Amino acid sequence: MTAATAIEVSRLTKDYGDVRALDAVTFTVRPGRVTGFLGPNGAGKSTAMRLVLGLDRPTAGTATVGGRPYAELSDPLRHVGALLDAQAAHGSRSGRAHLRALAASNGLPDARVAEVLRLTGIESAAGRRVRTYSLGMRQRLGIAAALLGDPPVLLLDEPSNGLDPEGIVWIRKLLRRLAGEGRTVLVSSHLMAETAAFADHLVVLGRGRLLADSPLAEFVEGRADLEEAYLRLTASAAEFTSGTGEV
Amino acid sequence: MNATAVLRSEWIKITTLRGTVWSLACVLLVTAGFGILASTAQGGAEVDGDFDPLFSVLTGVGPGQIAAIVFGTLAVSSEYQSGLIRATLAAVPRRGLLYAAKLAHVGGLTFAVALPTTLLSFLVGGAALGDRALGLGDDHALLGVVGGAVYLTLMALLAAGLAAVLRSGIAVLGILIPFVLVVSMVLGVGSSAGFADYLPDRAGQQVLFADPPTDVPPLAGLAVTALWAGAAVLAGWWTLRRRDA
Numbered sequence: 001m002t003a004a005t006a007i008e009v010s011r012l013t014k015d016y017g018d019v020r021a022l023d024a025v026t027f028t029v030r031p032g033r034v035t036g037f038l039g040p041n042g043a044g045k046s047t048a049m050r051l052v053l054g055l056d057r058p059t060a061g062t063a064t065v066g067g068r069p070y071a072e073l074s075d076p077l078r079h080v081g082a083l084l085d086a087q088a089a090h091g092s093r094s095g096r097a098h099l100r101a102l103a104a105s106n107g108l109p110d111a112r113v114a115e116v117l118r119l120t121g122i123e124s125a126a127g128r129r130v131r132t133y134s135l136g137m138r139q140r141l142g143i144a145a146a147l148l149g150d151p152p153v154l155l156l157d158e159p160s161n162g163l164d165p166e167g168i169v170w171i172r173k174l175l176r177r178l179a180g181e182g183r184t185v186l187v188s189s190h191l192m193a194e195t196a197a198f199a200d201h202l203v204v205l206g207r208g209r210l211l212a213d214s215p216l217a218e219f220v221e222g223r224a225d226l227e228e229a230y231l232r233l234t235a236s237a238a239e240f241t242s243g244t245g246e247v
Numbered sequence: 248m249n250a251t252a253v254l255r256s257e258w259i260k261i262t263t264l265r266g267t268v269w270s271l272a273c274v275l276l277v278t279a280g281f282g283i284l285a286s287t288a289q290g291g292a293e294v295d296g297d298f299d300p301l302f303s304v305l306t307g308v309g310p311g312q313i314a315a316i317v318f319g320t321l322a323v324s325s326e327y328q329s330g331l332i333r334a335t336l337a338a339v340p341r342r343g344l345l346y347a348a349k350l351a352h353v354g355g356l357t358f359a360v361a362l363p364t365t366l367l368s369f370l371v372g373g374a375a376l377g378d379r380a381l382g383l384g385d386d387h388a389l390l391g392v393v394g395g396a397v398y399l400t401l402m403a404l405l406a407a408g409l410a411a412v413l414r415s416g417i418a419v420l421g422i423l424i425p426f427v428l429v430v431s432m433v434l435g436v437g438s439s440a441g442f443a444d445y446l447p448d449r450a451g452q453q454v455l456f457a458d459p460p461t462d463v464p465p466l467a468g469l470a471v472t473a474l475w476a477g478a479a480v481l482a483g484w485w486t487l488r489r490r491d492a
Contacts, residue, residue, distance in 0.1 A: 053337050056491035071340040074248045087329040097263035105256035105338045
């Protein structure tokens with residue numbers, strides 16, 4: 001787990017019809033720290049994550065993991081773990097069956113499924129249909145799926161969403177531990193206090209453009225807290241593009 | 248990333264959903280059930296001019312194809328419920344491989360269930376028909392049994408391909424089920440009959456008759472259905488490759 005596991009996004013652009021969701025964004029997510037990925041709704045965070053994972057095709061620019069496009073990774077779950085949407089499991093399947101199917105596709109043993117179920121604390125619900133899960137449990141299932149391949153790179157889209165206070169503390173510790181092990185961890189969030197608690201570094205998008213790419217301490221400097229610093233930055237970004245402010 | 252691993256993963260997916268498992272079971276229950284019932288009813292009846300000893304025992308393929316269509320549809324459309332496709336494609340970015348593995352199971356499982364089903368219909372239905380029944384060695388008989396299973400398999404693949412294009416189970420079933428139940432039958436009478444003979448269901452079902460009702464030869468009819476299914480499968484593959492997930 002060296003710098004060979006960085007996520008590199010270069011002049012990445014994505015249009016959906018007439019809407020430019022991402023506009024020539026360039027940043028690097030480095031290993032060994034938690035990078036908070038911030039921006040208002042519609043800023044392009046999820047789009048950027050989908051492009052990194054090869055789910056959507058970029059209009060221009062590139063996104064690579066460890067220097068290679070995601071689609072070229074063999075057994076990608078062993079390289080990159082992703083949580084994009086906590087709903088991304090079939091409601092009629094059990095949590096265990098969902099994980100077993102994902103694990104099998106990358107040649108991961110069922111024993112690893114049992115491990116991530118234990119790690120995320122949903123062991124006792126593993127045999128139940130996902131439809132019966134609470135949002136917090138689905139979130140844990142999504143995190144379990146991301147951890148399946150013990151990957152050196154993690155992309156998590158709002159992992160704290162729907163978690164109870166115990167769960168929020170758990171995810172914070174998990175993120176710190178994963179970064180401490182030298183992994184590359186990119187975490188999007190709308191919760192500023194939460195992000196301030198786990199992030200070392202920030203990448204901020206607004207209206208599809210890169211607004212900031214700096215260490216947390218530097219970003220907050222001179223402001224009361226992360227929330228104030230963030231709101232000031234994104235508010236001016238909305239003015240700058242003369243769109244309707246979303247903040 | 249190898250084909251065996253992806254096949255195994257897709258096997259787990261198909262066998263861990265009630266909808267896919269039940270619809271596959273219904274291919275057997277409905278097809279054999281209707282065939283045997285129809286033959287039993289006809290076994291004691293007077294012989295009339297429309298009686299076809301092969302279609303009588305294989306008549307369940309008509310309603311049974313609904314189950315095959317549902318199976319093929321669900322095997323693919325279940326990916327598009329609740330954004331599962333994104334987790335799937337993140338695990339298997341090679342979309343062609345993923346699609347091939349899925350369709351291999353749809354085709355393989357449908358045929359594996361459909362062939363014993365048509366054979367069972369033929370044997371039990373034949374016993375009910377008594378001395379008017381065909382033997383497996385008679386003209387058209389084996390072609391009907393194997394061809395009927397191939398037909399059900401092709402309809403499952405047609406549905407699977409269409410599901411990959413439309414990415415919604417409800418949309419696929421909303422098109423295909425009324426189509427095989429009503430549209431094709433309505434088009435089959437009157438001036439449009441010549442064209443309707445080449446619709447996927449009517450063409451492929453020629454193989455179920457000892458004395459086919461249209462001029463399309465049984466094997467050619469099955470080939471026509473295969474072309475329709477092939478077109479749907481290709482369209483699904485193109486859609487999956489091209490579109491954002």
